[in-house]
Amino acid sequence: MTGKEVRWGIVSTAKIGLEKVIPGIQRSKTGVAAAIASRGQDKAEAAAASLGIEKAYGSYEDLLADPEIDAIYNPLPNHLHVPVTIQAVEAGKHVLCEKPIALSAGEAEQLLALPKGRLVAEGFMVRAHPQWIRAREIVRSGALGELKAIQCFFSYFNDDPENIRNMAGIGGGALYDIGCYTMLSGRYFFDAEPERVVSLIDKDPSFGTDRMTSAILDFGQGRHLNFVVSTQLTPYQRFNLVGTKQRLEIVIPVNAPQGEAVEIRTDDGSVLGDGAIQTETIAPCDQYAELIDVFGRAVTGEAPLPYGAEDAVQNMKILDALFASAEKGGWAAVG
Structure with missing residues (x-):
């Protein structure tokens, strides 16, 4: 990270990301929307151009491999929340995942076994x-x-x-x-x-x-x-x-x-x-900007993360x- 700045990568061009969360990142005090990925390069580039995002990737894997990305926002369909979050953490990224974080508590509990040096939270902006x-x-x-x-x-x-x-x-x-x-x-x-x-x-x-x-x-x-x-x-x-x-x-x-x-x-x-x-x-x-800053301050060590993977499992x-x-x-x- 550069100082207290958290560089975000967004996996997918889901509507909530494009319309709510990415603008929230851009309005936040701690975050930068640095990259976006889609399953197609053209779609990723179009989203990046419309939102002023620096990097566009034609696969989630390429985004996760980018060493300049600190945190991932995961707004994929619900059945992909856990597997892609696991991939992201294993790639060394912190993850803010859309709700619900899983399709069952048993599936969500897989997140508890991930390395503790990376934060995982469910995106309840409220x-x-x-x-x-x-x-x-x-x-x-x-x-x-x-x-x-x-x-x-x-x-x-x-x-x-x-x-x-x-x-x-x-x-x-x-x-x-x-x-x-x-x-x-x-x-x-x-x-x-x-x-x-x-x-x-x-x-x-x-x-x-x-x-x-x-x-x-x-x-x-x-x-x-x-x-x-x-x-x-x-x-x-x-x-x-x-x-x-x-x-x-x-x-x-x-x-x-x-x-x-x-x-x-x-x-x-x-x-x-x-x-x-x-x-x-x-x-x-902007409640999305507020959430990004709550998570961002935890990533930079300025404040503890109030709700992590254990909280998501309870949900x-x-x-x-x-x-x-x-x-x-x-x-x-x-x-």
Whole structure:
């Protein structure tokens, strides 16, 4: 590395990389988008030219072999997350991998055996966004009283059979794509792990993916998280954290607009119909740039990595339990 600069290589020209993460790297304080790879040289060169990236590679292997690249961002389809992350670490790179990091906890556990000198993390940008950080500060302050219930709804409509989110064999479906955020919110805001889960899945008859999943996660001590996620409903997202004194509402909890202000709201319920809502504006930011800097400071040794491979394995254990619950039709223990 050159000083505190982290030089990033991006494997694939996936939409989230081109539209969200690469611009985030370019806006970050610590990172440089130095190279991009695709399975075709022409496609890689076109992406590099449009985004002002110095190097373009026609194979992932050539990018991983570049000694000037410090870290890899892996936004490949879900079934390729673990194998390509392993390749990258074995090539001496740190890796930030898109969520979900694997298709099962067992697959994710392979990452725990990798050399400890290279960092691996799952790309949950929401945990770097000031609105989530501020919301947890409010929870921890006791302003909500005892946080007892979290309610999450997250949906979008996508019935394109060619879209990877609708391909069951490579990790498509609502739980993998967006349910991971809703269950993560419980871990983050309760500061605890779920003990058991129960879920109900509606599968698309053609795709075989879960197009709608509803679930309850039991965090013990009377703390419940319930969510609905869907890939075939009206686009909507809203998280509510409800305590014994107040509730807190995160208006755009996951896809917060890059570079725009957002709101969190608190309400003590003294006036029904939202009449007692108090609004707090969170200053404009880019949550992808924030995540890149969290990871970048860990790479350069300026700060510890808050969430590593072990955290990613725990996320997969919860997703495994949610799938298992729906399959057997009852509660499933986590882990």
